[in-house]
Amino acid sequence: MYYRVLQGHGMKKYQLGEFEEVVLLTVGILDGDAYGVTIKDEIESRLKREVSVGALQITLRRLESKGHLKSKLGGTEKNRGGRPKLYFVLTAGGKRALLHTRNTRDELWSALPQLTFKLE
Amino acid sequence: MPGFPLKLLRWFCKPEYLPDIEGDLLQLYYRRTESLGRRRAHLLLIRDVLLLCRPGLVRSSDLLRRNKNLTAMLKHNLTLSFRSFARHKTTFVINVIGLSSGLMCVLLIGLWVKSELAVDQFHKQGSRLYQVMNNLQSQNTITLDITPVPLASALVAEFPEVERAVSTNNFFSWETRDGILSAGDVSIQATGWHAGPDFFKVFSFRLLQGDENRVLTDKNSIVISEAVARKLFSDSDNAIGKSIYWKHPLFEGTFLVSGVFETPPAASSAKFDFLISMEVLLDHDRWAAKWTGDYAQTFVLLKEGADVVQFDAKLKGFLKSKDPGLARFSLFSQPYLSRYLYGNYVNGVTSGGRIDNVRLFSVLALFILLIACINFINLSTAEGSLRMKEIGVKKTMGASQWLMVHRFFVESLVMTLISAVVAIVLVFLITPYMNDLVGRDLLSTIEPQHLIGLGGIVLLTAIIAGAYPAIHLSRFKPVAVLKGRLAESRGQWTFRRSLVVFQFALVVIFLVAIQVIHRQIEFTQTKDLGYNRYNIISFPWKGELYNMWNGLGEGKSNQNFESFMSRVRELPSVLHATNLLGNILEKIPSQSGITWNGLDSERDYEFQSPVVGFDFIETLGIEMREGRTFAKDRHDDYSKVILNESAVKLMGLRDPVGKKIDMNGGSEIVGVVRDFHYGSLHEAVQPLIFRCDPTGRTVMIKIRPGQEQKAIDEIQKVYATFLPGYTFDATFMDDDYLALYASETSMASLSQYLSVVAIIISCLGLFGLAAFAADRRMKEISIRKVFGSTPADVVRILSREFTVPVLIAIVIGLPISFFLAKEWLSGFAERIDLAWWYFVLAAIIALVVSWLAVALKTLKAARVSVLRGLREE
Numbered sequence: 002m003y004y005r006v007l008q009g010h011g012m013k014k015y016q017l018g019e020f021e022e023v024v025l026l027t028v029g030i031l032d033g034d035a036y037g038v039t040i041k042d043e044i045e046s047r048l049k050r051e052v053s054v055g056a057l058q059i060t061l062r063r064l065e066s067k068g069h070l071k072s073k074l075g076g077t078e079k080n081r082g083g084r085p086k087l088y089f090v091l092t093a094g095g096k097r098a099l100l101h102t103r104n105t106r107d108e109l110w111s112a113l114p115q116l117t118f119k120l121e
Numbered sequence: 122m123p124g125f126p127l128k129l130l131r132w133f134c135k136p137e138y139l140p141d142i143e144g145d146l147l148q149l150y151y152r153r154t155e156s157l158g159r160r161r162a163h164l165l166l167i168r169d170v171l172l173l174c175r176p177g178l179v180r181s182s183d184l185l186r187r188n189k190n191l192t193a194m195l196k197h198n199l200t201l202s203f204r205s206f207a208r209h210k211t212t213f214v215i216n217v218i219g220l221s222s223g224l225m226c227v228l229l230i231g232l233w234v235k236s237e238l239a240v241d242q243f244h245k246q247g248s249r250l251y252q253v254m255n256n257l258q259s260q261n262t263i264t265l266d267i268t269p270v271p272l273a274s275a276l277v278a279e280f281p282e283v284e285r286a287v288s289t290n291n292f293f294s295w296e297t298r299d300g301i302l303s304a305g306d307v308s309i310q311a312t313g314w315h316a317g318p319d320f321f322k323v324f325s326f327r328l329l330q331g332d333e334n335r336v337l338t339d340k341n342s343i344v345i346s347e348a349v350a351r352k353l354f355s356d357s358d359n360a361i362g363k364s365i366y367w368k369h370p371l372f373e374g375t376f377l378v379s380g381v382f383e384t385p386p387a388a389s390s391a392k393f394d395f396l397i398s399m400e401v402l403l404d405h406d407r408w409a410a411k412w413t414g415d416y417a418q419t420f421v422l423l424k425e426g427a428d429v430v431q432f433d434a435k436l437k438g439f440l441k442s443k444d445p446g447l448a449r450f451s452l453f454s455q456p457y458l459s460r461y462l463y464g465n466y467v468n469g470v471t472s473g474g475r476i477d478n479v480r481l482f483s484v485l486a487l488f489i490l491l492i493a494c495i496n497f498i499n500l501s502t503a504e505g506s507l508r509m510k511e512i513g514v515k516k517t518m519g520a521s522q523w524l525m526v527h528r529f530f531v532e533s534l535v536m537t538l539i540s541a542v543v544a545i546v547l548v549f550l551i552t553p554y555m556n557d558l559v560g561r562d563l564l565s566t567i568e569p570q571h572l573i574g575l576g577g578i579v580l581l582t583a584i585i586a587g588a589y590p591a592i593h594l595s596r597f598k599p600v601a602v603l604k605g606r607l608a609e610s611r612g613q614w615t616f617r618r619s620l621v622v623f624q625f626a627l628v629v630i631f632l633v634a635i636q637v638i639h640r641q642i643e644f645t646q647t648k649d650l651g652y653n654r655y656n657i658i659s660f661p662w663k664g665e666l667y668n669m670w671n672g673l674g675e676g677k678s679n680q681n682f683e684s685f686m687s688r689v690r691e692l693p694s695v696l697h698a699t700n701l702l703g704n705i706l707e708k709i710p711s712q713s714g715i716t717w718n719g720l721d722s723e724r725d726y727e728f729q730s731p732v733v734g735f736d737f738i739e740t741l742g743i744e745m746r747e748g749r750t751f752a753k754d755r756h757d758d759y760s761k762v763i764l765n766e767s768a769v770k771l772m773g774l775r776d777p778v779g780k781k782i783d784m785n786g787g788s789e790i791v792g793v794v795r796d797f798h799y800g801s802l803h804e805a806v807q808p809l810i811f812r813c814d815p816t817g818r819t820v821m822i823k824i825r826p827g828q829e830q831k832a833i834d835e836i837q838k839v840y841a842t843f844l845p846g847y848t849f850d851a852t853f854m855d856d857d858y859l860a861l862y863a864s865e866t867s868m869a870s871l872s873q874y875l876s877v878v879a880i881i882i883s884c885l886g887l888f889g890l891a892a893f894a895a896d897r898r899m900k901e902i903s904i905r906k907v908f909g910s911t912p913a914d915v916v917r918i919l920s921r922e923f924t925v926p927v928l929i930a931i932v933i934g935l936p937i938s939f940f941l942a943k944e945w946l947s948g949f950a951e952r953i954d955l956a957w958w959y960f961v962l963a964a965i966i967a968l969v970v971s972w973l974a975v976a977l978k979t980l981k982a983a984r985v986s987v988l989r990g991l992r993e994e
Contacts, residue, residue, distance in 0.1 A: 037145030054149070055172035058142055062177060077144065080151045084144030 015101035017069075023048065024060050025069060025099055028089050036075070036086040037061075061089060069095030123150060123163055126170045134173065135180040142173065194524070195531065202532040209507075211892060212500050213536075215885045220540035220582065222878050223493030225547045227578055229555060230486040232548075232563040235570070237479050239388045240461040244325040246422055249284070250457035251429070253419040253436065256469040258449045259713060259727060264466035267415040268452065270399065273317055275443070276419070280435065282427035287317040287324075288417035290402055290409075291393070297661045297818060300369030301846045302345075302395065304353040308846050311349060313367075313395035315402045315417075321382070323422045324391075330361050331380020337398050343367070343376035344396040346384040357381070367397070368846075370665040372405040387561055390461045412444045420457065429454065478864070485875055488627055492879055494586040495620045496886035497533065501590035502617060503893040508594060509602035516599035525595030533587025541579045558867070621890070621926040622933065624883040625967055629934030630941065631876030632963035637942040637955070638869040644802075644953045645862055651797025653742035657854040658833065659821045660840075662700070663847045668816035679816060685843045686820070692839070694825050694832035697740040702732040702817035705741075705799050706857050715810070717772050717782040728768060729799070729807050730784075734815030738763070738794060740823045748778040748792030751813040761813050763792040768808035784810070798951070801861035805950035821854070884974040887923060891975040894922060895982035902982060903990030912983035919979040920972060927971045931964045938963070 017025065027043045028035040040061075041052045064070045075086040091099075127143060134142065146169060153162035206213040244250055253272065255265040273286035291298060291314050298312040320326075321333040328336065329347060336344045343365055350357040353365065360378045367373055376397065385392055399417070408414040423432065433453050440447040455463075455471065464474035512525060552564050564571075666682055689698045703710060713727040735757070738750040746766060751757040762784065769777050777790045796806045824832040837849045859866070895902070902915050910918075939960065946952045 037141065038148045041145075041149075053172045054142070054145060054169045055175055055178070058138070058145075058173060059175050059177045062138065074141070078148070080148050081144040082147040084140050084147060086144060087141035 015098045017098055017102050020056070020060055021064060021069075022099070022102055024057070025064060025091065025095055028070060028095075029091050029099070033088070033090060035089045040089070064095070065089070067094075068092060069098050123166055126163075126167045130170045130173065133179050135178060138178060142178075146170070194527065198528045198531040199535065201528065202535045205532065206536075209504065212504065212889055215889045216497050216500060216536055217540050217543060219493040219496045219882045219885050220537060220586070221543035221547065222882060223490040224537075224541055224544035224578065224582060225551070226489045226875065226878060227486045228544060228548045228575065229551060230482050231574060231578065232552070232571075233555065233559060234479050234483055235574070236388070236559070236561055236563055237462065237475060241388065241390050241458055243386060243388060244457065246323070246325065247458045249423045249425065249427070250323065251421050251423065251454040252457050252460055253421060253452050254455050254466075255415065255440075256451045256453065258451070262469035264469055265415065266418055268417055268419045269412045269415060269440070269443075270403065270409055270417045271412060271443075272417065272419045272439075272452075273421075275439075276421055280432065282424050282432055284422045284424045285319045285323050286419060286421040287319045288315075288399055288419050289317070289320070290315040290399065290417050297370065297663045299661075299663055299847065300367060300373075302349065302353065303366045303368070303846075304363060307353050309349070309352050310846070310848055311394040313343075313397060314393045315399045316396045317399045320396060323420055326385060326389075327383040329381045329383055330358075333380075336380035337396060339377075339379065340398050340400045340404070341375075341377050342379035342398060344380040344382060345378055346394050347381055348384045349394050350378075350381050370663065372401065374401075412440070413446060421454070478868075482871070485871075489875060489878055489882070490582060491585070492624050492627060492882050492886075494582060495624055496882060496889065497536070497586040498589050499617050499620050499886055500889045500893075501529070501533070502593055503890055505590075505594050505597070509597060512594060512597045513599045513603035516597070517603070522595045526591045529591035529594050530583075530587045533590065534583045537579055537583040537586065541575070541582075545575070617890070618926045621887065621923070622930045624879075624886060625927050625930030625971065626934035626937070628876070628880050628883050628970075629931055629963050629967050630938040631872060631879050632966055633935070633938035633942060633959055634872050635869070635876055636959045636962065637945065637953075638865065638872060640953050640959075641946065641949065642862060642865055642869055644951075645949075646859070648798075648802065648951065651743060651795055654854045654858050656696075656824045656826050656829065657740065657821055658824065658836075658851045659704075659819055659854060659857070660849060660851040662818050662820055662844075664844045666816060666818055668702075668814065681843060682816075685839065688839050688843075689820075689822060689836055692832065692835050694828040694835060695822055696825050697736045697823040698820065699736040699740045699822075700734040700815060700817045700820045701737060702814070702819070704819060705731060705821075706854075706861060707800065709799060709809075712784065712810070715782060715784045717774070718780070719773055726771060726808065729809040730812055731799070731809070732812050732814045732817055734813070734817060737811070737821075740821055741797075742823075743797050744795040746793040746795050748790070750792060751811070753815075757791070757813045759812060759814050760786070760788050761791045762788045763794060763811040764790060765794050765806070765809040766796045767806055768810055769793055771808045782810075784812075788812075801858075802949050802951040880970060884970055887971055888974040888978055891919065891923060891978040894919060895979055899982070899985070899990045902985075903987045906983075906987050907991075912980065915983035916976055916979045919982065920975045923971060923975050924968070927968055931967060934967075935960050935964065 023044060024040065027040050027047075031039055031043055037054065037057065041054065041057055044050065044052050044057075061070065061072075065072055069092060070089045071092050073088050073090070075088045077083055077085050127146070130143065130146070131139060146166060149169070150162050150166050153165055157165075241247065252266065253268050253276075255268050257263045257265055268288075270288050270290075273288040276283045276286045291312075299310050300312065301308050302311045303309075316337055318334075318337045320337055321328055328344075331344065336342060345353070345360065345365070347357070350360045354360050354363060360381050363378050365376050365378060367376060382396075402416065403410045406414075406416070409416045423429065436452040436454060439452055440450045451469075453469075462474055462476040462479065463471045465472050515525065515528075549564075556562055556564075662682055662685070664681060664685075666679055668679075686698060686700065689695055709729045709731045711727050712730045713725050715726070715728060733751070735751050735753045738745065748763070749755075751761060751763070762782065764772075764777060772782070774780060774790075777793055780790050781787045782790065794811075798806060799809070822832075822836065833851060836851070840847075840849045898919070902910075902919075905915060905918070939955065942955055942959075946955070
């Protein structure tokens with residue numbers, strides 16, 4: 002019983018929402034240059050979907066509190082009104098979570114009968 | 122840089138997230154300005170900021186975050202409050218006296234209002250419960266609460282919206298309602314109702330024993346109250362089936378107890394000791410079952426969702442459709458829950474009633490509380506100059522305005538709480554006297570509602586009294602106050618003076634009100650009414666009495682009553698004795714359709730027509746103008762009448778004595794009396810015709826002056842031998858006359874108390890203000906004294922400042938009080954004239970009282986040594 006709870010908890014830790022996964026991957030793609038505006042731009046240009054600052058910020062903070070991301074205050078630019086940038090990088094936990102998501106998805110894909118797609 | 126959206130963001134966003142979010146937003150904003158233009162960029166920024174308002178990003182609220190500080194700050198502010206009370210003892214005492222007496226007034230009146238509003242509200246089906254009222258068209262429409270007995274069952278049968286209806290009869294209000302209930306050896310005087318079988322289904326009176334379907338179906342059944350059961354039976358829990366004998370002039374007989382109900386609560390406007398089936402009434406009175414006999418009160422329970430307006434429309438012509446002879450009667454429904462408060466009818470429409478007094482007293486109480494709050498506001502803003510340093514230092518150290526508001530609001534709340542405690546103690550001390558006055562127990566149990574009401578009133582007072590000073594004081598600019606510049610603006614001074622104006626305008630109105638009410642009541646007592654009301658007692662004969670008025674066997678001899686009257690007449694302490702139908706001071710029967718020689722046949726006049734026995738005119742000492750009075754040895758009867766002067770004038774008769782008028786058959790005029798005021802002075806004297814019939818139930822006896830007690834004892838003894846078991850309820854006529862003005866006298870004493878409170882509070886306020894003015898102008902006073910001013914000069918200079926607002930108050934208050942007084946007096950047909958000196962007197966009293974209050978303080982200031990005033994520099 003105890004084991005199951007632990008395992009459940011462990012599993013849950015790796016579970017990501019769709020937008021969370023997108024954000025995590027984008028932070029990985031940007032590789033060290035990931036802060037609010039660049040992440041937003043990257044998602045918008047790659048996925049052709051609009052991202053609001055609010056949705057992005059709250060997801061970043063949630064991922065940080067879960068331990069998937071880690072943040073560091075960086076320098077500023079003139080066009081930021083003197084406010085610092087907050088750079089995000091993936092942690093080991095974040096990478097693991099991404100891998101976990103991908104594996105579970107692959108598992109599901111491989112279990113899918115070929116028939117399903119032939120019919121389309 | 123865009124200002125507002127970022128300010129908004131800073132207000133709600135967690136501070137630790139703020140810098141980089143702001144950075145992102147700005148970066149986006151500048152980029153958008155280039156590509157989309159400033160305006161669109163601004164709009165998008167606002168949208169972004171609004172979308173950032175999410176639980177994860179919003180900081181926890183100020184109050185929660187500062188929680189730990191809050192208790193410390195509260196403690197600190199409490200300490201400061203108590204210190205400032207200790208330092209300014211005079212102000213403190215003035216405020217506590219003022220606020221606590223204001224609160225006391227509000228609480229006492231609140232208790233009374235609550236008990237008034239609670240009357241009849243205990244009926245569970247109250248919202249659907251209506252009483253059918255009966256409008257009788259004549260010269261004016263008269264609204265009666267009596268209806269035909271068959272109405273109730275007809276309503277149930279013919280109106281689909283009526284769920285149930287019940288008739289009741291309270292043994293006729295013009296007959297004596299008291300009778301004797303006896304079981305075994307025990308006899309008690311009691312009063313009851315006839316009631317239809319659905320009584321307990323329509324009303325929420327609780328049946329303790331018996332079946333609500335069956336208690337009133339049998340003619341031999343009686344349902345008694347718990348109180349009656351206790352008195353009559355030793356084991357009152359098993360009262361059912363026991364037999365009771367009921368003795369009353371209308372009927373008597375043996376009944377079997379079929380049920381016991383909980384004694385009607387004090388909050389019930391209906392009071393009865395027992396119920397007997399309506400069938401019994403129909404049996405002993407042959408008129409009762411007819412549509413033309415108004416013998417019952419009818420109550421209906423409408424179905425859920427029934428349309429009352431439609432019901433009323435159908436009720437209007439209902440009686441006419443049953444009997445064409447009833448065309449002058451039209452029915453309407455009155456909600457049962459409001460019949461107590463809205464019990465007055467003018468021209469067939471409800472027009473207030475007790476609710477008017479409820480409203481009046483509530484407004485008065487609120488005004489008193491307002492005056493007390495104004496004092497507090499006045500004194501605390503005046504005190505502001507003494508607090509400048511505290512406020513300046515605190516603000517310099519970083520205290521926000523909110524903190525200062527908190528600081529002063531705590532002080533006013535503490536003040537209000539202390540006053541509330543004093544007020545509550547006073548309320549508990551005074552309530553017993555109030556209970557006697559209103560005849561109800563106002564504080565029998567302490568309910569949650571009381572506590573909620575108390576809390577609400579205290580909080581409201583604290584807010585009214587505390588809000589303005591707190592905001593005003595907290596607005597002081599630290600630099601200005603620390604430099605010692607007076608933060609007293611002109612507007613401030615005007616504000617404070619206008620509050621004084623308001624207070625004293627109320628004082629003036631109260632002062633005029635006391636005088637006018639007193640003079641008018643005095644006038645009603647001293648005016649020559651045309652008869653002598655002293656040394657007359659009246660009481661009802663509770664024994665059997667047969668006359669054509671109560672529908673009992675006409676022409677039967679009233680041997681018992683007549684021998685009682687002659688026994689009384691023989692008593693040496695008795696001057697005259699007479700009897701009449703009804704009550705000469707209240708409702709006198711009236712009659713129209715009288716004709717006489719020379720009547721303009723188009724018109725129909727209504728005459729007051731009291732039915733009196735022999736010796737009536739002698740007993741009351743009414744002056745005869747012509748002819749003679751009714752006399753037994755002349756065998757006067759119903760065919761003889763005596764007119765008053767107004768009636769003679771209306772009829773235009775010359776030498777009226779001996780002439781005949783037609784009043785249900787020919788009647789001969791045997792005399793004319795001088796006009797006299799039979800009722801209260803609210804009504805003017807109307808044309809009146811005395812008719813002679815010595816079978817009225819009310820006995821009136823003129824006693825030899827100085828022998829009142831002896832006479833009452835003797836008459837009571839005679840009464841007891843004729844009517845064993847009945848109580849002898851004699852009242853003096855002059856008391857009864859005074860009771861006609863009960864609402865005015867209670868208003869007079871109330872306005873007296875309230876104006877005393879108002880004057881005290883207002884003077885306290887003025888006294889406090891004068892104290893501060895004297896404090897502030899200490900240097901000026903000292904310098905004046907150095908140059909030779911006498912203390913009297915100083916007092917005059919200081920008083921001038923307060924005389925002007927009081928004078929303005931007088932100018933405002935007098936016209937208002939004139940208008941109110943005129944309005945009140947218009948309710949009397951005979952009234953005093955408004956003399957100019959009532960108003961002058963009120964003005965002088967207000968002025969003198971204000972001078973005294975100011976002088977008390979300024980005299981002290983004027984005597985202070987010059988050195989003390991100037992020492993500081």
